Amino acid sequence: MKIKICGLSREEDITMANLYKPHFIGFVFYPPSRRYVTPQKAAELKKLLHSGIKAVGVFVNGEISLIESLCSQGIIDMVQLHGDEDEEYMIRLKEVIQKPIIKAVRVKNAEEILAAEALPCEYLLLDTFHERNYGGSGETFDHRIIPPIKKPYFLAGGLNASNIGKAGRTCNPFAFDVSSGCETQGYKDEMKFMGVVALAKLL
Numbered sequence: 001m002k003i004k005i006c007g008l009s010r011e012e013d014i015t016m017a018n019l020y021k022p023h024f025i026g027f028v029f030y031p032p033s034r035r036y037v038t039p040q041k042a043a044e045l046k047k048l049l050h051s052g053i054k055a056v057g058v059f060v061n062g063e064i065s066l067i068e069s070l071c072s073q074g075i076i077d078m079v080q081l082h083g084d085e086d087e088e089y090m091i092r093l094k095e096v097i098q099k100p101i102i103k104a105v106r107v108k109n110a111e112e113i114l115a116a117e118a119l120p121c122e123y124l125l126l127d128t129f130h131e132r133n134y135g136g137s138g139e140t141f142d143h144r145i146i147p148p149i150k151k152p153y154f155l156a157g158g159l160n161a162s163n164i165g166k167a168g169r170t171c172n173p174f175a176f177d178v179s180s181g182c183e184t185q186g187y188k189d190e191m192k193f194m195g196v197v198a199l200a201k202l203l
């Protein structure tokens with residue numbers, strides 16, 4: 001199974017990624033997040049990242065011009081829309097970038113997932129719905145409500161080395177997405193990072 005580790009913000013985090021090689025890493029370009037990285041910091045980190053690992057830029061209702069600029073400079077390889085972006089926004093974005101788009105759905109019910117499948121994006125990302133924040137909450141949702149869908153999806157929300165096995169068996173995602181589950185006191189933790197990446201690759 002593929003795995004994305006989200007919320008990398010320090011040189012040490014990139015060293016872990018280069019050692020344990022998740023398939024994707026995420027840079028969060030959402031200033032209120034404690035995992036926020038500036039475009040300049042992301043550019044520095046991307047230069048250190050192994051070329052085989054895809055960097056995903058995570059945005060919440062972000063300026064299309066910023067996303068376009070990060071894509072054209074090669075700072076990000078994929079775009080994750082984690083806010084309230086609608087079809088019209090995504091069509092405008094697709095007119096200016098050629099990179100794959102992941103649309104996050106903060107899951108409330110099966111109908112919303114089915115509706116999101118029709119959006120102009122290559123992947124969905126199913127995450128826990130939370131009233132007070134957009135993502136990275138460390139909380140899980142009930143994977144049994146995910147309906148059969150054709151579009152490949154990342155499964156997110158409170159995943160860690162002790163629950164990805166069961167999660168993978170329940171809903172068979174394209175990839176896992178983990179952030180809080182490989183952190184200790186708010187920072188990426190090498191042992192947890194290594195454990196969750198190694199386990200995902202075995203599944």
Ligand SMILES: O=C(O)c1ccccc1NCC(=O)[C@H](O)[C@H](O)COP(=O)(O)O
Pocket residue numbers: 005006007026028030033034035058059060082127134135136137138139156157158159177178179180181
């Ligand atoms: O990580 C954040 O701080 C964040 C903030 C705002 C929007 C999205 C954010 N993260 C997106 C991700 O892809 C996370 O990995 C995903 O929400 C799962 O996080 P966690 O439950 O902590 O594993």
